[in-house]
Amino acid sequence: MLDSNRKWKTHIKNAAWAVVWNEETNSHAYRNGCDIVFEGNTITYVGGPWQGVADEVIDADSRLIMPGLVNIHCHSRSGPIGKGIMEELGTPTFWMSGLYDAKAAFWKGSSVPGDETTPAASSRLTYHELLLGGVTTVLDLSARYDAWLDVVEESGLRCVVGPWYASADWSTRNGHEVEYLWDIKAGRDRFDAAIKLIERANAHTCGRLTGILAPDTLDTTDEDLLGDTLLVAADKGWPLTIHCAESMVEFHEFTRRTGKTPVAYAKSKGVLRPNVILGHCIFLDTHSWPHWHTREDLRSIAESGAAVAHCPTPFSRYGVTMESLPAYIEAGVTMGIGTDTFPHNMLEEMRLALTLARVACEDMTRISISDVFHVATVGGAKALGRTDIGRISVGAKADLVSIDLTDPSMRPLRDPLKSLIYSAADRPVRDVWIDGRQVVFAGKVPQIDVEAAALAVEAAQRAAEISVPKVDWAGRGARELAPLTLATLC
Numbered sequence: 001m002l003d004s005n006r007k008w009k010t011h012i013k014n015a016a017w018a019v020v021w022n023e024e025t026n027s028h029a030y031r032n033g034c035d036i037v038f039e040g041n042t043i044t045y046v047g048g049p050w051q052g053v054a055d056e057v058i059d060a061d062s063r064l065i066m067p068g069l070v071n072i073h074c075h076s077r078s079g080p081i082g083k084g085i086m087e088e089l090g091t092p093t094f095w096m097s098g099l100y101d102a103k104a105a106f107w108k109g110s111s112v113p114g115d116e117t118t119p120a121a122s123s124r125l126t127y128h129e130l131l132l133g134g135v136t137t138v139l140d141l142s143a144r145y146d147a148w149l150d151v152v153e154e155s156g157l158r159c160v161v162g163p164w165y166a167s168a169d170w171s172t173r174n175g176h177e178v179e180y181l182w183d184i185k186a187g188r189d190r191f192d193a194a195i196k197l198i199e200r201a202n203a204h205t206c207g208r209l210t211g212i213l214a215p216d217t218l219d220t221t222d223e224d225l226l227g228d229t230l231l232v233a234a235d236k237g238w239p240l241t242i243h244c245a246e247s248m249v250e251f252h253e254f255t256r257r258t259g260k261t262p263v264a265y266a267k268s269k270g271v272l273r274p275n276v277i278l279g280h281c282i283f284l285d286t287h288s289w290p291h292w293h294t295r296e297d298l299r300s301i302a303e304s305g306a307a308v309a310h311c312p313t314p315f316s317r318y319g320v321t322m323e324s325l326p327a328y329i330e331a332g333v334t335m336g337i338g339t340d341t342f343p344h345n346m347l348e349e350m351r352l353a354l355t356l357a358r359v360a361c362e363d364m365t366r367i368s369i370s371d372v373f374h375v376a377t378v379g380g381a382k383a384l385g386r387t388d389i390g391r392i393s394v395g396a397k398a399d400l401v402s403i404d405l406t407d408p409s410m411r412p413l414r415d416p417l418k419s420l421i422y423s424a425a426d427r428p429v430r431d432v433w434i435d436g437r438q439v440v441f442a443g444k445v446p447q448i449d450v451e452a453a454a455l456a457v458e459a460a461q462r463a464a465e466i467s468v469p470k471v472d473w474a475g476r477g478a479r480e481l482a483p484l485t486l487a488t489l490c
Contacts, residue, residue, distance in 0.1 A: 008436070010398075011054035012036040012065055016405055017416045019066040019373075020046050021393035028067075028373060028391070030416075036065060038398035041207070041436035046392055062406050064416040068136025068158075068399035068434065069346045070380030070390045073241075073279050073309035073338025076126035077119045077142035080457050081464065082106060083342050085482045090318030093176035095248035095289070098318060100170050100178050105472040105481060106464055119145040121456035127155035128448045129344040133426040136399035136434045137380070137389050139241065139277070139309075139338070141214050144190075144197055153206050154447055156439030158399065160384060162214030162241055163197045165190030167222040173473050178249050180220065187225050191215075198238065208435055212277075217243040218262055219250050223269070230270055239275045239385060241309070242266075245297075246280035251290050261285050263297035272304035277336070277383050281308045282315060282322050302332040307383035310375070311340035312352045324360035325353060326367045329375070336380035337372075347425040350376050354421070369421055402431035 018034035021027075037045035037054065045052075085106055089098040112118070123142070130138055137158040142148065144163040152159045167187035168180040198211025215221040215229050221242070233240045245251065245262040254262045263284055266272055283290060284297035301308065310322060322328070328335055339349050354372045358364045381390035388396045403420060404410070407428035410419045420428070432440035439445065465478035472481070 007040050008056065009037065009039045009054045010056045010058065010433075010436070011050060011052070012058045012060050012400070012402075014049070015060035015063055015065040017064040018046075019064070019392060019417070021067075021378075021391035021396070023393070028370065028377070034065070036392065036400070038400075038433075038436050041398050043392065043394055043396050043398050046394055058402075060402065062404065063430070064403040064405055064420070065392070066134070066401050066403065066417075067377050067390050067392050067396075068401050068432065069134050069376050070336065070378075070384070071130065071135045071138045071338050071344075071346055072277060072307075072336035072380045072383050073311050073340055074126065074130070074138050074140050074344060075142055075341060076123040076138075076140045076344075077145070078122070079339075079341045079344065080122045080125040081118070081461050083461075085461070085465075085478070086341065087317055089482060091175065094178070096318040096320065097247040097249060099247060100172055100249060101175055101473075104170060104172075105468050105476070106478070108467075108471040112460075112463075115460075116145055116147055117456055118460040119143070120147045120151050121453040121460075123148065123151045124155070124448050124453035125450065125457055126342075126344050127152070127157055128445050128450045128453070129342075130157065130339075130346070131155065131432055131440050131445050131448075132429055132443065133345045133347050134401040134403075134429050134432065135344075135346050136401070136432065137384070139212065139384065141241065141279075144193060148197075149201060149204060149209060152209060153204070155445075156208075156434050156437060156447060158208040158389070158397075158434055160210050160212050160239075161197065161201050162212045163190075163194040164214045164216040165194050165225075166216040166220040167225050168220040170220070171473075175473065178253070182222070184222060184225075187222065191225060191229070195232065211238070213238050213240040215240075215242050217246070217250070218266060218271070219253050226269055226271070233275070237275075239277070240271075241277040241279060242271065243279040244271075244281050245278070245283045248283060248289060251283045251292075255292075261290075261292060261294070261297055263300060264294070267300050267304070272300055272306045274305035275385055276304075276306040278306055278308050279338075280311060280315070280340075282320060284323075286327075287323050298328065298331045298333070301328075305334070307334035307336060309336050309338045309383070310353060311338045311349070312356050313343070313349055314340050316352065316356060321356045321360050324366075325357035325375075326361055326363075326371075329367070329371065334379060334382050335375045336383040337376045345426055346376060347421060351421050351425070369417055372421070373417060398433055398436040400433045401429060404428040404430045 377390035409424035
């Protein structure tokens with residue numbers, strides 16, 4: 001169980017390498033032979049040998065100590081159940097996006113009203129993976145379920161919960177045309193319930209939970225609900241996140257409805273503002289696919305103070321990428337990274353973000369590994385309106401990750417972040433502290449029963465596969481929509 005003693009003083013002694021915050025340059029820097037001390041949930045010392053007395057002393061002479069990663073876009077409830085199914089579900093008639101056709105059939109098949117076991121199990125699997133990958137803060141966007149806050153508290157994560165709501169669902173009757181099934185009252189009811197859950201999260205006694213307003217997507221939120229969301233955000237000082245410009249279907253829907261790009265529409269409705277995170281934001285007017293006539297979107301986001309959550313993995317699976325991460329950074333947009341769907345491995349996400357950025361701009365010199373590490377730590381923190389996470393500095397939260405430098409995946413060792421992000425990913429992650437409490441011990445997460453969670457999600461996945469023909473527009477079965485990689489011999 002997690003240690004409940006919040007006054008415990010811990011001394012991490014003689015870290016071989018540490019990634020510390022340099023206030024003068026406003027950037028991360030390496031420090032060798034570094035001592036780090038935290039008392040309760042706050043870092044109180046970073047520097048050379050510390051001579052004080054601590055309750056716990058941890059010898060770190062073979063470790064890299066780095067700040068916990070900040071994941072600003074994650075779907076814990078829906079992610080794991082799609083593993084083995086969603087990886088290659090893209091629809092050519094929807095510009096390869098899988099959101100509207102095959103994926104929708106599996107999502108509908110896995111949604112059972114009143115089922116609390118599957119959502120909780122799915123979240124546990126996600127949180128387990130996040131912790132083992134060095135994530136200490138996550139923005140989790142999910143359909144609300146009763147046990148959600150309890151499952152988050154159990155995990156030990158620092159979590160911003162975003163209970164989604166929408167005025168419409170996507171549907172297709174022919175596989176090439178998206179229809180919007182509007183239910184304004186249902187959207188309003190979910191909005192009211194989301195406000196109550198956010199209030200509960202903000203008042204939670206663990207101190208690691210907050211909430212965020214999360215209308216699901218720009219194209220499924222009607223104007224009145226969007227306007228009321230913005231009013232609540234301003235009145236209560238709450239942050240807001242919304243999926244925006246994530247598909248060509250959405251791009252064309254907004255140009256059809258309004259003559260504006262999704263980002264231009266968001267600007268016209270007052271969505272672009274500080275304390276707002278735009279999910280994905282790939283298809284701007286500068287992207288090569290739409291061939292649109294304006295060049296205003298990127299400047300509009302940068303000038304507004306809104307942030308963007310970049311999640312390269314799910315889009316890369318069907319041949320889509322942001323054009324390009326360096327361009328957003330150079331324009332002054334606050335950028336963070338999220339895992340979106342599985343795998344919830346931020347270290348691998350950082351590697352892919354770096355690689356795809358270089359491919360998209362055809363220039364390896366425009367972005368470095370330090371840029372991507374910045375985006376995954378203090379960039380995400382800034383997007384969430386925080387300066388006390390994503391960095392190792394006096395006064396910051398004690399959200400720390402210990403990397404084993406003797407792990408073969410890290411060796412030969414010359415530059416630990418290059419070894420970690422380019423080669424090792426989550427393999428050498430050994431210990432994680434969040435809010436001063438240790439939550440990962442020698443690569444184990446004892447507070448989460450991962451085997452029970454996996455069994456529950458596997459059972460739900462099998463049930464969803466059986467239901468697919470009943471909800472798919474063409475009556476296709478799961479094996480037809482998502483064939484196994486290899487033929488199965490009798």
